[in-house]
Amino acid sequence: MTLPFLSLLLATVLVVAVLYSSVGHGGASGYIATLALFSVAPAAFKPTALVLNLLVAGVATCVFFRAGHFSWRLLWPFALTSVPCSFVGGYLVLPDHVYKPLVGLVLVASAVRLSCHTQREDTAVKPPPTPVALLVGALLGLLSGLTGVGGGIFLSPLLLLFKWGRVREISAVAAVFILVNSAAGLLGHLSSLQQIPYFVPLLAFAALLGGVIGSYLGSARLPVVGIVKALSMVLMVAGVKMLLV
Template identity: 85%
Template structure:
């Protein structure tokens, strides 16, 4: 890869990280789409996205947690089953012609539904039942490991649409959910004797910079309505990228 092309790739990763981290996401689907646009080998998609997810989700978790938005009660029922399932998914491989259209359709459907969502202050937040949370966590964890997308991009719309949490609370929970599942998925990937590409470290630095910017804006500066719109836009763009790239 030439220096000008690498510079453009670094800039794209920084922008993706900033946008996704503003809503508590690691940005894996955006990184996968970006790597595809830059003609990077598909075998590098999952490990690269998982590493960048770890960096950005780690930053987002710290910033949203310090801002007081994190809810352990909402987080743990989903995480307890998602972590082992994410490891299994990271170990396994799914053919591109199956997982990319599937993930793309789910993202676009979530974006369309979420675009009509607004946080209603008069409607109390409901907490999911344990069996439902365990099942959802297992499914999202497996999908996270198989595709390398972290799982938060599916968890956020689920929590918001079912009124299981407030917007910034959901962003904080999604950030840690992505962090633990990306770590589990990456461990599963490495345990199957697959490697991390050599160009990942500079991309990780770009993702770290974008993650700091986006998390700071999302945790305190951006209005709630803006965060919901940003999340919907992110889901829509990522979905079409997965379907078309």
């Protein structure tokens, strides 16, 4: 990996981290999209995304905890099944002909999810049915471990759609959900004697810096709609590339 190539990759990861953290997400799908667009080997996608997601989600978790928005009642049934399933997904290694289409579909679904992004403050909320939450958590956890995404980008719209929590509460829960699933998936990955790519520490620094900047800018009410529309376009391009190449 040449220095100019690595420098451009670092700058892109920094920008992705800033944009995602400003709208309350860890950014795993954005990091995977970046690696795909830079033609990095698919084997590096999962460990790289999990490490970067872990750092950025950790920053978001601290911010939301300090702001008092976190709800353990809303998180626990999803996390109870997602964490072990994420570990299993991280442990498993899918062949390229399965992994690439799966990641492509996740990126396209993430793009569609972001293109429909809204900011609503629901006043009437209800707790999710525990059996449903356990099932959803298991599915999202397995998907998280297999692909390297944290699962929050899929959990948050479900919580909004079914009015299981308020916007800030959902953002806090999604951040912690991403954090614990990324940690479990990374542990599963390492447990299977797989390695982390040598360039990840540099990307981790860029992502952490971007997460801090994005969290600060997000609190200043940046134009979220324009940001997520641009992100959705990048994800769509990368997803289609993974499906076709």
